[in-house]
Amino acid sequence: MDDRRLEITMGNLLRIGVLVAAGLVTIGALIYLAQHFNDHTSFRSFTEESADLRTVGGIVKLAARMDSRGLIQLGLLLLIATPVARVVFAVVGFALERDKLYVLVSCIVLAVLIVSLLHAT
Template identity: 35%
Template sequence: MKKQPTKAQEMHEVEMIIGHILRIGVVVSAVVITLGLLMLLIQGNGGYANGAQPTGFAAIFSGLLQFKPYAVIMLGLFLLILTPTLRVAVSIYAFAVERDRLYVWITTVVLIILVVASIIGYLGK
């Protein structure tokens, strides 16, 4: 008969998942940024006019389809910014597993603040 994991074992697993998310997010973003820098060195330019770079999701996606180095670098930076936000979202789950309602609410408020600030920053360009 299989034993049920204890709450401490479950929390350890969740903490390990959070650690993996942070590591994977940083490594993936570093690889994407490095790829963009290599493309920049090979192509000799960023793919945009002087002083211009993609700042919106549509511009980044369009630039990616055209293999523009600055768009690849911006994607890497976006992934790097997204990593801690994803960590906060996973933390909500971790606190829910612990049945710690106070921290679920606090972490949810933090996630909402992060998302709203990102949207305001995006719209404020």
């Protein structure tokens, strides 16, 4: 794999990831608006979301049932996962090119991303 092909493939990965994420969020938002367009919003009290929307498994289950909130959350998760997938792809691509310095730098970036995602509050 040469540099140009790696660059094009990474660009396509980012483009497809963002477009799919945007599509999921848009579909979820349209479904949500169609179901709740007439609801009254109260800004005096806060109602937390269901526990299903706080786990990846729950989000996937809700999205599979075409639940609007599940689709929106899945789209946002995909949007977060897209740059992480790009870094993973960079590690593999640079390893195939036998470029040890860029493999090391990409691994460090991946470690920082994973630690920040796992320890976010």
